Amino acid sequence: DGGITQSPKYLFRKEGQNVTLSCEQNLNHDAMYWYRQDPGQGLRLIYYSQIVNDFQKGDIAEGYSVSREKKESFPLTVTSAQKNPTAFYLCAITRQGSTEAFFGQGTRLTVV
């Protein structure tokens, strides 16, 4: 089945722990993005990557890290430095020159 897959769907983290969210795609799209969604605030860009082994900070990168070792994978690590990590995280992909972004189903992270 083609598309973009985020896992897990739900994730619980203890305070002080790092946690990694997975985003995988098999559409051979070049660019991948991580957004954070909070109630009433829309989506905010955390990091994005337009090619393998390269990525840029978005508007709210503090407390997060990413890697892009393979074209199909763009994992997001939420570190202990992120003060308020409880949120819904969405991964998206775009093809170069396209006007359409495809989103994954999201991962809901809760700090307990």
Added chain:
Amino acid sequence: GDSVTQMEGPVTLSEEAFLTINCTYTATGYPSLFWYVQYPGEGLQLLLKATKADDKGSNKGFEATYRKETTSFHLEKGSVQVSDSAVYFCALSESGTASKLTFGTGTRLQVTL
């Protein structure tokens, strides 16, 4: 910087009512404009788009027209259904593609029988 302003929700309508969700934007160039829809517990799906002034995007009975003079991209539907209940996001991309989208805060629509 770029920004998108949407009308606050929730918007509650009866089935078959007319829907308008207002969206205005601020951008330095000539952005592409999008409406995305999010159903409960899911990611976002592209609903419609417009890439230049006076373009009209349409899909599933929804329409929006890119109005450069008023910097607006209002979403409309002539007759809503219960299945349209969702959160609707207006967004823009300054680069002209879907890269680096800037989103509004979202408008929740609730349609009742």
